[in-house]
Amino acid sequence: MTRRYPHRLAGLLVALAAAWIAVPAWADVGQIKVAKGRVTVDRKGQELPGEVGMLLEAADVLRTGADGSVGITMRDNSLLSAGPNSILSLERFEFDPTTSQGRFDAQLRRGTLAVVSGRIAKKTPQAMTVRTPSAVLGVRGTEFVVSVDE
Amino acid sequence: MRAAIVLLAALVVACAGPKESVVLLPSPSGQDTAVSVTQGSRQVLLNQPYAAARVSRAALDAYPSSAQEVQGRFGTALAAQPLPPAQFTLFFVDGKDELTDESKQIVDGVFAEIARRPVPDVFVIGHTDTVGNDVANDALSRQRAEVVRNAFVARGLAVDKVVTIGRGKRELAVPTADGIAEPRNRRVEILVR
Numbered sequence: 409m410t411r412r413y414p415h416r417l418a419g420l421l422v423a424l425a426a427a428w429i430a431v432p433a434w435a436d437v438g439q440i441k442v443a444k445g446r447v448t449v450d451r452k453g454q455e456l457p458g459e460v461g462m463l464l465e466a467a468d469v470l471r472t473g474a475d476g477s478v479g480i481t482m483r484d485n486s487l488l489s490a491g492p493n494s495i496l497s498l499e500r501f502e503f504d505p506t507t508s509q510g511r512f513d514a515q516l517r518r519g520t521l522a523v524v525s526g527r528i529a530k531k532t533p534q535a536m537t538v539r540t541p542s543a544v545l546g547v548r549g550t551e552f553v554v555s556v557d558e
Numbered sequence: 559m560r561a562a563i564v565l566l567a568a569l570v571v572a573c574a575g576p577k578e579s580v581v582l583l584p585s586p587s588g589q590d591t592a593v594s595v596t597q598g599s600r601q602v603l604l605n606q607p608y609a610a611a612r613v614s615r616a617a618l619d620a621y622p623s624s625a626q627e628v629q630g631r632f633g634t635a636l637a638a639q640p641l642p643p644a645q646f647t648l649f650f651v652d653g654k655d656e657l658t659d660e661s662k663q664i665v666d667g668v669f670a671e672i673a674r675r676p677v678p679d680v681f682v683i684g685h686t687d688t689v690g691n692d693v694a695n696d697a698l699s700r701q702r703a704e705v706v707r708n709a710f711v712a713r714g715l716a717v718d719k720v721v722t723i724g725r726g727k728r729e730l731a732v733p734t735a736d737g738i739a740e741p742r743n744r745r746v747e748i749l750v751r
Contacts, residue, residue, distance in 0.1 A: 441676070478638055490635055545594065547593060551585060553579060
């Protein structure tokens, strides 16, 4: 029971902060727009089916199976799409839709990823990164692809 | 003995590591684009179409990729890319929540952009010019956004897919002094994703 209170407090603070910038209180950072084959989302220790329309949260990890692919649109209009056998982590996403200020860090742990950067990278060239196990990609208003083979 | 085998296996994994590659794609809008690839103290800047880098734990090498290589390796990922977000602006009659005749003719086209998406989400942001006080303009900007939302809902969009916001006269498209009737400021901006 005591563990639930910080959680509620955090939720309340997020709601208050969102109300303060006069934008509805979204906890979500993006949405699955395309899903084919096996797609799952790891969230807080749970494995959820990754279906078209699902709202994503920061720290979600998307996984695709051998027959899977998934495409997501982030709140800042970034587009990320992963091919088969991929693991994509949405490590951090903060975005103010009024100023376009924010921070977006994603990680491709395995597989293939196509990226079209959005408003965060356009506004602040250092504010979006895609990490792989060996490298950090700095995004400067861009469309690119990344692969990680094991 | 068992511990030694585990250690050896771990060493092999650490030495081989994953092989990674990054390819910069042509920019559809023709604007300047670049990706920096940083591994430890090494860095490569990709700033030409199909400029590419191979990365492992031990090396970082630039190389020229090609459309064919990208299609072969990334075709499935690229095919899963969502439709790009689309933006529209509709204009309103002076002091009213009624669309101009020109903008009325665009509504069906905007709705077609919504209808081609399996799970659309739509933002409608209303604005006014600088005639009138803040309270009246906030209300009018919200009404304008709601009129546009209602036009989409009447065409079949679920009401929970649309977020309406009124910004009053805070975000002018054309900066003017207070009290100026500027048609280009009397607008709603629509974002379809």
